[in-house]
Amino acid sequence: MRHFTFLVIWILLTGSLHAAEWSPAKAPLMTRWAKDVSPEKVHPEYPRPQMVREKWVNLNGLWDYAILVKEKLPPELYYTYTAFSAAFADRPTSWDGKILVPFPVESALSGVMKSVPDNGRLWYRRSFATPEMPKEGRLLLHFGASDWETVVWINGREVGRHRGGYDPFTFDITDALKPTGDQELVVAVSDPTDGSFQPRGKQVRKPNGIWYTPTTGIWQTVWLEPLPKTYLRRIEIQPDIDQQTVTVTTYLGGNHKGFDFWEIGFDVRLADGQHESSRMKEDAKRGIPSGIGGGLNIKSPRLWSPEQPFLYDLELTLSLDGKVVDRIKSYCAMRKISLGKDEHGVNRIMLNNKPLFQYGPLDQGFWPDGLYTAPTDEALRYDIEMTKKLGFNMIRKHVKVEPDRWYYHCDKLGMLVWQDMPSGDKHAAWDPFGKHDNTEMTRSGQSAQNFKDEWVKVIGSLRNHPSIVMWVPFNEGWGQANTVEVTKFTKRIDPTRLVNCASGGNDFPVGDVIDVHRYPGPFAPKPTSDRAAVLGEFGGLGLPLEGHTWQGKDNWGYRSFTKKEDLQKAYVGLLGALRPMIAQGVSAAVYTQTTDVEIEVNGLMTYERAVLKMDADVIGKAARKLYLPPPKVTTIVPTSEQIAQTWRFTTDKPADGWQKPTFDDSGWKSGPGGFGEPSTPGSVVKTNWKTDDIWLRREFDLKAEGITLNSLHELALRIHHDEDTEVFLNGELIAKTTGYTTQYVEVPLDEATRKLLKSGKNTLAVHCRQTGGGQYIDLGLVDVEEIE
Structure with a gap:
């Protein structure tokens, strides 16, 4: 009994000592899971769910740390000062304090929240007891990830070095162990972030806009695994349905x-x-x-x-x-991803030999308190669960690689994944309209080889997860080089998945999909005979919520709102416009984004995951409608896309009542649509328009076209506008659009609009206003019929 009492007191005492040594720093925002993090309970889950053994030792917890700085180096020499140049003799003689591994040193949950200078090196130290091992057995030391260059010593003996911030690595440390007593583990890490060419994703030394706080050093679980002298090192699983x-x-x-x-x-x-x-x-x-x-x-x-x-x-x-x-x-899992033709001969993405529209958020995997590292496994799973609740069936993991358990949760919960390669080096010239297709940058030989090496290791570490269905090596020209070669070797090392050669532009005629980005969009790229078409990013609707932002002001979204109701209406409207594009051949779409990230406020949730900005039932219903069979779209009033349509128009402000059917427009000019500047993206200009405003009128006759009111279903405008418009049917306002599109899109109309239609003659009128840049207006009316 006395022994038991002493044990309880010892546990309580050591726990209180740990608490005294560590407490989280205070970030501008903290998640609700931060309170569950402690030195005794930090990512305790088995880190490798597809190769599970009973015996392992988790080394997460408090380690000593120090940041050592050498003389300031000019940028051209920085690459020579790396962890690889570190020697054990360079280790700190004193330590700065305790860091909670595996949280990056810049994060609040590490307890440090300090940046590492350009000429700095981050050092770690801890000791451990040798676990029970089989006779002649081996002891492996695993790192889930450490960014970027890592050197490891056991008892002063170097056991390995690794270059790469996103792939797991392992060292056999058996021969460096002492026969008795605790073993000393020392780690040195160097990370140039955006000061060199290595893959880094969205990490920058000076965060701004869409570029965020860096992660340096260990950011995934570190663990020991005792094994027999001969063991199963790696497995590859290949299903064939x-x-x-x-x-x-x-x-x-x-x-x-x-x-x-x-x-x-x-x-x-x-x-x-x-x-x-x-x-x-x-x-x-x-x-x-x-x-x-x-x-x-x-x-x-x-x-x-x-x-x-x-x-x-x-x-x-x-x-x-x-x-x-x-x-x-x-x-x-028995799962197949492929391309195939639908019943209309259109190239589609197939899941298990059947077309399935894929809709998912752009997911950046950042956390306000842990940066690259989620506070807990529950938090990691929560994002996926919420994504599924909101009607998505896919996630695009954007220029980041997650811990293995994230993909395990996707496998278990049922979530398709597009996996980006983290970007690096410089950026190629890029725009979203295809002007730089077949354009790329030139990497140095060292940079190109480094990119290829890490990409191969990332694919190798993740290839057994059934949730992953597409590899995306490049995004928007960031570090894009050797596109054809990279795409082809990606397909060679994993022919079982789709490859997206370049998401968002700088397209080359290679890979399985054509991928464009449009903000806010949506947009309908055209599939080809050998590639499917996907909308790789769109949306970006922003809503800053007081008390839930990274900074007090100057937060931003691609298109910002001030009210939840307006945000929700706009989001549902985007999905309504996306729906007919599926019938035109779009196989997938990616909405930006899952959560706010730092000063970006275009998330479905706030950065700390405290507030969902829209009603889950409403937006979930809108999303799930995308998976229904593509609707049948029938033209009521044609646009000028194929055949120019005649309109009455004026560029002088007309008298009141100009939109009414009884208005006398005989004094207006007559001309073919569309109207605008030929340089405007996606335009089909037949009549030049260069003034700030234009007013258009057109009459159409349903009876003459053989269309009855009872045969109509859901009306939509088919419109291409640059910029703001007001659209009237028989004198009544039926739609207002703002901003611009870069192609023709469908804008759903309500039931009240259908009731405005007459069985005979009707009048369609529009006012378009232009403030700068390109300008264009053309529109028509279509009927959308859902197919059971």
């Missing part, structure tokens, strides 16, 4: 000597509870191949989809001379 098989390829690590034969067992638990197993057994004298593949039959498979994300349990064993020495638990 057409052949109803799954192939698992295993790669061995450690010492392959000292036994006569090896055997690898594969076992998958089927949907009905039965098991399908296979064994591969070979004479060890023949050597061990680099990859050992085993096939399993999955008859009548349950296919994985966002609606039914079924996962099969998978177990692998390694036996040496008949004795099981290693066992891992994993999972797999």
Whole structure:
């Protein structure tokens, strides 16, 4: 009893000591999960869900840290001063304090919230006890991610170095261990952020606009894993729904000597509870191949989809001379992503051989208190759950790679993922209208090789996740170089997924999709015979909410609002305009964005995830409507896209009542649409218009066109405007648009508009006002019929 009392007092005392050593710093915003973070409870979950072993040691928690600064270096010499040049003798003689790993040093949850100078190096230190190990076993040290260059010492002996901020890496530290006592672990990290060419995503040393606070050093879980002398090092899982098989390829690590034969067992638990197993057994004298593949039959498979994300349990064993020495638990899914033609011959993105429209948010993965690192696993999962609740079936992970558990949650919850490669180096010339297609920058040989090396490692670390359906190596020209080569080798190393060569422009005729960005949009790119069309970014509707912004003023969105009601109306309107574009061939769309990020306030949620800015039921219903079969669109009043339509027009302000059917427009000019400047993107100008204002009128006759009022469904304008318009039907205002479009779009109209139509003659009138830049106006009227 006395011993138990002493143990309780010791636990309480050491806990209070940790509390005294660490407390979170105060960021401008903190999430509700920050209160759940402590040195004793910091990302305790198993970090690698597709290769689970029972024994492991989590090294997250309090470490010593120090930031050492050398003499100021000119930019051209910075690259020579890196972690790779660090020697153990350079380690700090004293430490600055404690840091809570795995939160980056710049974050509030690290307890430090300091930046590392350009000529600085971040050092870490902690000790650990050697875990129980099998005879002749090996001890592996795993890092989920550390940005950017990392060197590791155990007991003063260098055990490895790694370059890359987004891929996991492992060192075998067995031979550096002391036979008894605690082991010392020291880590040095250097990160030039935007001072060099390495992949960095949106990290910059001076945050502004769409560029954010950097992450330096360790930002994912660090852990130990005791293993036998020969072990399962890596697995690759390849499902084939057409052949109803799954192939698992295993790669061995450690010492392959000292036994006569090896055997690898594969076992998958089927949907009905039965098991399908296979064994591969070979004479060890023949050597061990680099990859050992085993096939399993999955008859009548349950296919994985966002609606039914079924996962099969998978177990692998390694036996040496008949004795099981290693066992891992994993999972797999029967899922196929491909391109195919729909019933109209249009190229579409297919999931499991069927067209599925993909709609998701741009997700940047930043947190106000943890930056690159979510405060907890619950927080990490929450974003995905909210995304699904709001009607999305896909997430575009934007120029960042997440911890393995994020993709695990997507696998479990049913969320498709487009995975970007984090950008780096400089930017190529770019605009969103295709003026720089087939344009790219030139990287140095060192920069190009570094990009390729890390991209290959990122793909290799994530390729088993069924949720990932597309790789995106470049975005908006950021670091875009060798586009054709990069796209082709991406497809070579993973032919099972789609490749998006360049999201948002600077397109090359390679890869599986054509991807454009339009703000606010939407926009309908045209598919080709060998590529599907996707809207890679649109929206960006902003609403700053007092008490929930990164700074008090000067926050921004691509188009800002002051009221939730107006934001919601605009968002639903964007989805209404997107809906008919699906019938025109659009296979997917990405809305910007999941949350506010620093001074960007165009999130569906505030940065700290405290407030959802719109009604979940309303916007969820609008999103889920996108997955219905494409509607049938019938022209009532044609635009001038194909054949020029005649309008009456004037550029002089007309008398009151100009929009009414009884108005005498005989004094107006007559001319073909559209009206504007030929240089305006997406325009079809037949009549030049250069003044600030133009007024248009046109008469149409439903009876003459054979259209009855009872045959109509939901009306929409088909309009291309630059800039603001007021549209009238039979003298009544039916729509007001602001800003500009870069192509023809559908604007849904309400039931009251349909009631304004007459069975005979009707009058359509519009006023368009221009303030600067391009100018254009043309419009028509269409009927939209939902297909059951």
